[in-house]
Amino acid sequence: MFACFRRWLPGFTGVRDPADLDAAALGEVLSEFFKALGWGSLALGQLGTAGITLDSNDWAESEPGSGAEQPCCYISAGMLASFMGKLAGNHVAVLEVECRSRNDARCRFLVGAPETLQVVYDAISSGKDYRAALLE
Numbered sequence: 001m002f003a004c005f006r007r008w009l010p011g012f013t014g015v016r017d018p019a020d021l022d023a024a025a026l027g028e029v030l031s032e033f034f035k036a037l038g039w040g041s042l043a044l045g046q047l048g049t050a051g052i053t054l055d056s057n058d059w060a061e062s063e064p065g066s067g068a069e070q071p072c073c074y075i076s077a078g079m080l081a082s083f084m085g086k087l088a089g090n091h092v093a094v095l096e097v098e099c100r101s102r103n104d105a106r107c108r109f110l111v112g113a114p115e116t117l118q119v120v121y122d123a124i125s126s127g128k129d130y131r132a133a134l135l136e
Helices: 002-013 023-036 074-088 114-125 130-135
Strands: 043-047 051-056 093-098 107-112
Touching (some): 002 074, 023 043, 074 107, 093 114, 114 130
Antiparallel strands (some): 043 051, 093 107
């Protein structure tokens, strides 16, 4: 996926190396790339000081109305972890915390250091809200 992004990027932005992207444009660039591939749009945001959010209200892997009990865009979470890690030049983890398959309004993926997202996962597993875990 990242190799495809590298080939696509110059035609959309004129930038050849993803490392040269302006951080302010990253959200729009990622959204346009994933929409062009049919995955859906993405909005890039930040939650607290340790978490990046990727939100989508039209993510292709989700199945609205399926009644899932847990977020279940597993393929996307793995793909985004690899993609965002290559983009950041560092190992990152991705955890889906909201999912349209679970009848949430959006799919929300958290991107962060593996140890940070482990804390979030542990908090969710004990019944806490993921936002509280990131904002503590």
